[in-house]
Amino acid sequence: MKHKLMLGRYIEGQSLLHRLDPRSKLAGMLCFIAAVFLINSYVTLFIGLVFTLIIIVLTKIPLSYYIRAIKPLIFLIAFITLFHIFFHTEGARMLKVGVFSIYSGGLEKGLVAAGRMTLFIAFASVLSFTTQPDRIANALGSFLRPLKRLGVPVERLTLMLSLSLRFIPTIFEEAERIWKAQVSRGFSLADQPLKEKAKRTIALLVPVTSSAFRRAESLADAMEARSYRLGASRSQYRQMLWKRSDTLFVLSFTLPICLITLFN
Amino acid sequence: MGITFEQVSYRYKERALKQHLALDHIDLSLKTNQFITIVGAPGSGKSTLLQHLNGLLRADHGTIHVLDMVISPSPAKLPKGLNQRIGLVFQYPEQQLFKETIWEDLLYGPLNFDMSKTEAELAAKTAAEFMGLDDLILAKCPYQLSSGQIRKAAIAAVLAAGPEIIVLDEPTASLDASSRLELMTLLHRQCQEQGRTVIVVTHALEEVAPFTDQIIVMDEGTIAFVGKPHELVNRTDLIDKAGLQIPAAYELYAALQKPLRLSKLDHYPSAAELAAVIKAAIS
Numbered sequence: 062m063k064h065k066l067m068l069g070r071y072i073e074g075q076s077l078l079h080r081l082d083p084r085s086k087l088a089g090m091l092c093f094i095a096a097v098f099l100i101n102s103y104v105t106l107f108i109g110l111v112f113t114l115i116i117i118v119l120t121k122i123p124l125s126y127y128i129r130a131i132k133p134l135i136f137l138i139a140f141i142t143l144f145h146i147f148f149h150t151e152g153a154r155m156l157k158v159g160v161f162s163i164y165s166g167g168l169e170k171g172l173v174a175a176g177r178m179t180l181f182i183a184f185a186s187v188l189s190f191t192t193q194p195d196r197i198a199n200a201l202g203s204f205l206r207p208l209k210r211l212g213v214p215v216e217r218l219t220l221m222l223s224l225s226l227r228f229i230p231t232i233f234e235e236a237e238r239i240w241k242a243q244v245s246r247g248f249s250l251a252d253q254p255l256k257e258k259a260k261r262t263i264a265l266l267v268p269v270t271s272s273a274f275r276r277a278e279s280l281a282d283a284m285e286a287r288s289y290r291l292g293a294s295r296s297q298y299r300q301m302l303w304k305r306s307d308t309l310f311v312l313s314f315t316l317p318i319c320l321i322t323l324f325n
Numbered sequence: 326m327g328i329t330f331e332q333v334s335y336r337y338k339e340r341a342l343k344q345h346l347a348l349d350h351i352d353l354s355l356k357t358n359q360f361i362t363i364v365g366a367p368g369s370g371k372s373t374l375l376q377h378l379n380g381l382l383r384a385d386h387g388t389i390h391v392l393d394m395v396i397s398p399s400p401a402k403l404p405k406g407l408n409q410r411i412g413l414v415f416q417y418p419e420q421q422l423f424k425e426t427i428w429e430d431l432l433y434g435p436l437n438f439d440m441s442k443t444e445a446e447l448a449a450k451t452a453a454e455f456m457g458l459d460d461l462i463l464a465k466c467p468y469q470l471s472s473g474q475i476r477k478a479a480i481a482a483v484l485a486a487g488p489e490i491i492v493l494d495e496p497t498a499s500l501d502a503s504s505r506l507e508l509m510t511l512l513h514r515q516c517q518e519q520g521r522t523v524i525v526v527t528h529a530l531e532e533v534a535p536f537t538d539q540i541i542v543m544d545e546g547t548i549a550f551v552g553k554p555h556e557l558v559n560r561t562d563l564i565d566k567a568g569l570q571i572p573a574a575y576e577l578y579a580a581l582q583k584p585l586r587l588s589k590l591d592h593y594p595s596a597a598e599l600a601a602v603i604k605a606a607i608s
Contacts, residue, residue, distance in 0.1 A: 235420060241381050242421035245413040246486060247437025268423035275468070 070230060071193050076121040077306070078191040083200035085307035086188055092314035093184050096321055097177050103169060105321045106176040112317040113180050113187075122190050130186040131179055138175045145171030194230075198223030199301060216291055224280070228273070236269045326392050328355040328378070328490070328522075333387035335373055347373040348384070349546035355539065357392070357490065357522040360513055362533045362554070364526070365543035365567050371526045372416065374543065375492050378524070379411040380404075392489060409438045412488030416495045418479035422467035427458065427478045430467065434486035445485075452485040456511065473504045480508075484515070490522040491515060497532060505532050512536070530554070531572040534593035542567050555592050574599045581606075 078086070100109050117127060131138075151166025188197065202219035209215045243265065250258050330353040336346050347370050355361055365371050376382040377389055383399040390396075391411060394404035412434075415421055424430040431453060435445035453463055456477040467475060476496065483491060493512070497505040513536040516523045527533050533540075534554045542550035542563050550563055557564065558571060558579075575593045582589075585606040594602065 238415060238417060238420045239423055241376070241413075242415055243423065244381060245379055245408055245415075246434035246482065247408055249437075264423065268420070271468075272420065 070189060070233070072122055072126065072190045074121055074191065076119060076191065078116070078120045078187065080306075081191075081310055082301050082303050082307045083192050083196040084203060084301060084303065085310050086192055087197065087200045087204065088311045089314055090184065090188050092311065092318065094181070096314065096317045097181055097184075099318065099321045099325060100177055100180075101173060101325060103173070104324045106173050106180075108317055108320045108324065109180050110176065113183050116187055117183065120187055120191050126190065127183050127186050131182050134178070134182060138178050141178060142171040142175040145174050194226030195223050196299070196301075198226055199297070199299070203301065220291070228276070231276070232269065232273055235272055236265065239268050239272075240265055327357050327390075328392075329353070329390040330374075330377075331388045331390075333377065333384045333389060335377065335382060335384050337373075346546045348377070351387070351546075351548060353541070353548055353551070355541075358516070358520050359522055359538040360516045360533075360536050361522070361524045361539050361541065362527060362530075362537040363524065363541045363543060364528065364530065364569055365549075367568075369543040369567070370546040371543050372494050373546075375413065375494055375524070375526060378490070378492055379413050380407050381413070409434075409486050410488055411490045411492065412483035412486055414480050414483050414491070414493040414496060416498065418476045419467065419472075421479045422475065422482065425466060426464055427467060427470070428453075428463040430478065430482050431463070431485045434482060438486055448487060449481075449485045452481040455484065455515075456481040472499050473501075476500065476508070480512075488521070490524065492524045494526045495528070496525060497527065497529065505529075509533060509536055528568060530557075530569045530593075534572050534575075535595055553591070555590060578602070 096112075097109060100106050117124060146163055146167050147161045149167030149170050150162070150164050152164045152169070154162050154164055155168065156163040192200075198219055201222060202215065205213065205215045205218065248261065248264075250261060253261065330351045333348055333351040334346055335348040349370075351374070363371050363374065373382060377384055377396070378391060380396055380403040384396070385398060388395060388397055391407070394407055394410070396403065396407070422430045424433055428449065431449035432445050435448045436442075440448060453459075458474070458477060458481055462470065462474055462478070467478065470478065480491075480493070480496065491512075496512070497508055500508065509532055512523050512525065515521045516536075525533060537554045540550070540552065540554045540557060541548060542557065542560075544563070544566060549566075550557060550560060555575075557569075558575065563569075564571065572593050574596050575590070578587065578590060578594055578599055581587060581603065585603065587602060587606060
C-alpha cells in the first residue's frame with residue numbers, strides 16, 4: 062500500500078534541498094510551474110527534464126521514489142497523451158490506425174503534454190519529499206500574509222492547509238492499517254475483474270473517510286480545549302530563516318525559464 | 326509442525342533513506358499449540374515480526390516456515406490459505422472493523438475464504454459466542470461500541486475464519502484490569518480447548534505471565550531471549566531495556582523466600598497462590 066502512495070510524503074534527509082527555507086522552495090515551485098507552462102517542444106521539454114533531474118540529484122533521494130510518486134497517475138498521463146495523439150491533426154501524417162490518423166504534430170503535443178505533467182509531479186514530489194508539511198503551510202502563510210489587509214482570511218486558510226498537510230501521512234498510515242486488516246482477512250485485488258476491483262477499493266475508502274471525520278472532530282475539540290483561537294497572536298517554535306543559498310536556489314530557476322523561452 | 330524463522334531480515338524502505346534493520350537475521354523456532362508472548366521496547370521489531378507470519382510484510386532475506394507452509398522472500402508466491410490459517414489481530418482494533426455492523430464484519434473473513442453462507446454464519450456465531458458478543462452488540466455499528474467491545478469484536482472477526490494460529494498485537498492496550506484478565510483467559514482457553522497457537526505482543530508481563538508457555542524478548546531487531554517466563558527474572562538488563570515490570574506477586578515471593586525458607590518457584594505465582602504459600606509458611 063505504502064509503495065503506491067508516495068506523493069505528498071516527507072522523507073527524512075540531510076540534503077541541501079532539505080535544509081532550504083520552505084519559502085524558497087515554494088517560490089522555486091512557482092517559477093518551475095511558469096517554466097513548465099512555457100514548454101511546448103521536444104527541445105524545451107529536454108531542458109526542463111535536465112533541470113528537474115539536477116534538482117532530484119540534489120535531494121539525495123533515489124530516483125525510484127519519484128517514479129513511485131508518478132506511478133499512480135500513469136493512466137491520467139497516458140490518457141492525455143493519447144488524446145493529443147489521436148485528435149491533433151497538425152504536421153505530417155505518420156500512421157493510420159483504423160479511423161484515426163497519427164500526425165507528427167499530435168505526437169509531439171502528446172509527448173510534451175505527458176512530459177510536462179511528469180515534470181510537474183516530480184517537482185511537486187521534490188517539495189513534499191524534502192519539506193515537512195507544517196513548514197510548507199507556514200511558508201504559504203507567510204506568502205499570503207499581505208492579503209490579510211484585503212480581508213482574505215489568511216490565518217484560517219493557513220490553519221486549514223497545515224492541518225490537511227499534517228494529516229496526509231496519518232491518513233495514509235490509517236489506510237494502510239485498514240488495508241492490512243482487510244488483506245489478513247482474505248481481501249485481495251489480484252485476479253479480480255475491474256468492476257470488482259473498484260468495488261473493493263471503495264470498501265477501503267469508506268472506513269478511511271469516516272475515520273478521518275472522527276479524527277477531525279476530536280482534533281477540533283483538543284485544539285479548543287487548549288485555548289486555540291483564530292486571530293490570536295502566537296509565537297512560532299520553528300523560525301524561518303532566509304539564507305544566501307535560498308536566494309541562489311530561487312535565482313537558479315531563471316536559467317530554465319530563459320532557456321525555454323529562448324528555444325521556443 | 327511449528328514456526329521457524331531462518332536468518333530473516335527486514336528493513337522498512339520508505340520511512341527514511343537510511344533505516345536500520347527492523348529484523349536483523351532472526352533465527353527462531355517455536356512449537357505450536359502454545360501460548361507465546363513477545364515483549365520488547367517500542368521499535369524493537371515485535372510488530373514487524375508478527376506481520377511476517379501471515380505474509381503482510383515479506384522478508385528481504387531468509388525463510389519462514391509456519392505449520393506446513395513456507396514463506397520465501399518476494400517475488401515468491403505466498404502459500405495458499407496462509408491468511409486463513411494465521412489470523413492477525415492488529416494493535417488498533419477500531420481500524421479493523423470496516424463493515425456497517427459487527428455481524429457483517431464477522432462474516433467478512435469467512436466469506437472471503439470461500440465458506441458457504443451457512444458455514445460463515447455458523448463460524449461467526451460461534452466466534453461471537455466465544456467472545457461474549459450478544460445479538461444486540463452484533464447488530465451495532467463498530468463506532469457505537471466501547472473500546473473493550475471493539476477489541477472483542479476484532480478478535481471474534483479473526484476467530485471466525487478459523488485460524489490455527491492467532492496472533493495479537495497488544496490486545497489489552499486501553500483496557501481496564503478486569504477486562505485484561507478476562508481477555509487473556511479467553512485467549513488461553515483458545516489455546517487449551519481448541520488447540521490453537523496464541524501469540525501475543527504485550528508490555529505487561531504481569532497479565533500474560535500466568536498463561537505464557539514461552540516468552541520471547543526482542544531487542545533492536547534481534548531475539549534477545551527465548552524461554553519460560555520465570556527464567557527471565559534474573560535478566561534485569563533485558564527487563565529494564567524492554568521496559569518490563571516483574572509481577573508484584575513474584576517480587577514479594579522473592580523477598581520472602583529467605584526469611585520464610587520458601588522453595589524456588591518455576592513460574593510466576595498468582596496473588597492467591599502467594600497468599601496460600603505465605604499462610605502455610607507462617608502457620
